[in-house]
Amino acid sequence: MSTCSELRDDLLLLAHATDDGASLDPVRAADVRAHVAACPVCAAEVALLRGVFGVVRDATEIEPTPGERAALLAALDAELAAPVADARPAGRLVRSGAWARLYDSALARYESSARFRRVAVASVVVHVAAAALIAWVLVSEHGPLRRPHVGIEQRPEVARLEEFPKLLGDETQLPPRSAAELDESALPQYQDWSPAGVDLPEIFRTPTPAPALADGQPLTAPTVGILIRLRAATVEETRDDRARQRVGDLAPRIDPAVEGALRWLAERAGDDGRFGRVPGAGEEDFRDGVTGAVVLAFVQNGRSPRDEAFGAVLRPAVAALEARLRDGPAAADPKPLYSTALALRALTWQWALDYRNLDVAARSERHRLLEQAGQALLAAQNADGGFGYRPGDARSDASCTLFATAALADLRLAGVVRADASLRRAGTFLAGLRAEGGLQSYREPGDRADDPALTAALLAYARELGVRGDAERAVEAVRTALADGSRRDALLAWTGLDALRRRPELADSLRPVLAAQRPDGSWSAANDRHCRVGGDELATALGVLAVTRVYTP
Amino acid sequence: MERFGAGDDDAFRTLVERHQKALLNFFWRRSFDRQVAQDCVQEVFLRLVRHRGRWKPDAKFTTYMYRIAENLWIDRYRSKKAAPPETSLQTTAGDDGAELGTLVASGARRPDERAGANELAVRVRAALAELSEDQRAVFLLAETRGLKYAEIGETLGIPVGTVKSRMHAAVHRLRGLLQEEAREHLL
Numbered sequence: 001m002s003t004c005s006e007l008r009d010d011l012l013l014l015a016h017a018t019d020d021g022a023s024l025d026p027v028r029a030a031d032v033r034a035h036v037a038a039c040p041v042c043a044a045e046v047a048l049l050r051g052v053f054g055v056v057r058d059a060t061e062i063e064p065t066p067g068e069r070a071a072l073l074a075a076l077d078a079e080l081a082a083p084v085a086d087a088r089p090a091g092r093l094v095r096s097g098a099w100a101r102l103y104d105s106a107l108a109r110y111e112s113s114a115r116f117r118r119v120a121v122a123s124v125v126v127h128v129a130a131a132a133l134i135a136w137v138l139v140s141e142h143g144p145l146r147r148p149h150v151g152i153e154q155r156p157e158v159a160r161l162e163e164f165p166k167l168l169g170d171e172t173q174l175p176p177r178s179a180a181e182l183d184e185s186a187l188p189q190y191q192d193w194s195p196a197g198v199d200l201p202e203i204f205r206t207p208t209p210a211p212a213l214a215d216g217q218p219l220t221a222p223t224v225g226i227l228i229r230l231r232a233a234t235v236e237e238t239r240d241d242r243a244r245q246r247v248g249d250l251a252p253r254i255d256p257a258v259e260g261a262l263r264w265l266a267e268r269a270g271d272d273g274r275f276g277r278v279p280g281a282g283e284e285d286f287r288d289g290v291t292g293a294v295v296l297a298f299v300q301n302g303r304s305p306r307d308e309a310f311g312a313v314l315r316p317a318v319a320a321l322e323a324r325l326r327d328g329p330a331a332a333d334p335k336p337l338y339s340t341a342l343a344l345r346a347l348t349w350q351w352a353l354d355y356r357n358l359d360v361a362a363r364s365e366r367h368r369l370l371e372q373a374g375q376a377l378l379a380a381q382n383a384d385g386g387f388g389y390r391p392g393d394a395r396s397d398a399s400c401t402l403f404a405t406a407a408l409a410d411l412r413l414a415g416v417v418r419a420d421a422s423l424r425r426a427g428t429f430l431a432g433l434r435a436e437g438g439l440q441s442y443r444e445p446g447d448r449a450d451d452p453a454l455t456a457a458l459l460a461y462a463r464e465l466g467v468r469g470d471a472e473r474a475v476e477a478v479r480t481a482l483a484d485g486s487r488r489d490a491l492l493a494w495t496g497l498d499a500l501r502r503r504p505e506l507a508d509s510l511r512p513v514l515a516a517q518r519p520d521g522s523w524s525a526a527n528d529r530h531c532r533v534g535g536d537e538l539a540t541a542l543g544v545l546a547v548t549r550v551y552t553p
Numbered sequence: 554m555e556r557f558g559a560g561d562d563d564a565f566r567t568l569v570e571r572h573q574k575a576l577l578n579f580f581w582r583r584s585f586d587r588q589v590a591q592d593c594v595q596e597v598f599l600r601l602v603r604h605r606g607r608w609k610p611d612a613k614f615t616t617y618m619y620r621i622a623e624n625l626w627i628d629r630y631r632s633k634k635a636a637p638p639e640t641s642l643q644t645t646a647g648d649d650g651a652e653l654g655t656l657v658a659s660g661a662r663r664p665d666e667r668a669g670a671n672e673l674a675v676r677v678r679a680a681l682a683e684l685s686e687d688q689r690a691v692f693l694l695a696e697t698r699g700l701k702y703a704e705i706g707e708t709l710g711i712p713v714g715t716v717k718s719r720m721h722a723a724v725h726r727l728r729g730l731l732q733e734e735a736r737e738h739l740l
Contacts (some may be wrong), residue, residue, distance in 0.1 A: 051735030052727050059677040079602045
């Protein structure tokens, strides 16, 4: 192993994450890492240098404003509409012959004259004044560029995850498909962005890739996080191992339960591609929310719109969700935040699953759609950190806040929108509605404080929300509720198994969920605490999502 | 860029989407004048459009783009001595013309956080101002854009060894000036 002084120069490269491995040859890199791992002095130095890079980056980073983006694109559109500049003369009109020589000569004399200079200066002054006047009009109180004045608490806090490419390279290859492709030196970088508790080297060493992830195209780094989960949830060997470890003898029942439910759902797609009951006059329309949950259930099991068995059902459903995010909620949608959150989650996962099969334009288009919808969601956050049933609803609700949290967590995982501070504020709001022991209330402290589905969701997203989520009383309440077979609650099945997925009692909690599945593959919404509007389709989608938790890291 | 050179304008819009923020920050950290930074970003993209036929696929696009950016900076603001103050120590981070959304997006999300972020931003600007222009160019290309040393050398037209020595000088100067801030950042 090298000494500290021999490695002094290399510590900078190691600390400088973008050059980590790029400017150090692999053998040297391994040597440096081994030394740093064993030497606290060098480890501290690397950490300090990383802090220097980080503080400079974070303290001085700015975002292009929408106005700047629009101005830039407008200027470029004008340029793109013009002929290619290299092919045209710079500056003057093309002239020829004696008239041209005479003209050029006169122009040259004129340009050098004092009068020309005076005229030029006057012209610049007039133009600047005119531009200033126009700008003042545009941004004045009622001008078109005037941004609405809102308090800081209400501003969406959106940042593209530019730092992901900085850590992983502008374009990062997918996790390797075999041990032979494994670059051990890259693993720490992936590990930094992985969900807690995931053994990435173990996942990357699994030999079989998910089919949709198998081509060799580069993938932009931001989706690595979500792909890690997708891979873990869809690669057969990983799934089976994980299920066996977690639920023992129930493991063989998971895949048939999921497949049966997906087949049942596929037969229930509506004419417009959506799922759920078509409402009668004056009735609530929750089809967008149901469709979001159904698509999420398919996608989290590796079924994409390109899938041979279910693609024909998923393509129109995905198109309907895109339209939902673009056009806003249906007038009769009783709880638009739910359908927004579910649509966002479904399209985020599907985007990641299909990423390599999309051309650049389709990738960008979806990215833009997700980002805009994510920003709109953030803009709906209330000053208290919570979310209401619809944008502008100042009365925050725990359930809405948890749905929004799940969507924001997925967008972060996918590298589309980072809203860490928003999530922490949501956590602060939810913490205010928790009873002793971590049981979650709805809108007021004590309001349906025994609701185990919300308590479970809080446990599942405790890390993202920045709240303590390991209260044993809360875990016990969730476990007890799941064990109560007389109680229909598909939402609890989903959030509860999510919260308990790494706990030893998972098998006991899964058993009643599997037992409630009907022979035709569906789950019933009759007497369900949360699925009355969404019907059997929603209960079944949530059932699939619940049992799929067994596979999820 | 290759597709754009072949006439696909949408490909260029994708490039703009991908690089606008990074370029804006590149010029922002050189000038700390938002209008100057925005103007420079626009000029770089306009030059890319005008010279779309010149880029060769064997060159890395980011290297090519930052060479244009660096040349623009030298032409416009350094050699002509028309540069705005290199650091606006008289102003706070909130006085730079940035909209509220920028402050929010850059991390200053609550009033208390914002005040702290402003002070920090001023200290960091002051530290960057302590670097020579050459050191700052290397540091910003390496750190904020993630260019490799060889690419920085190509961008600036200097040997890799010079890049390395300037980078070391820059980082160790900043390390001395921002030690406390760096430690806090790691917490």
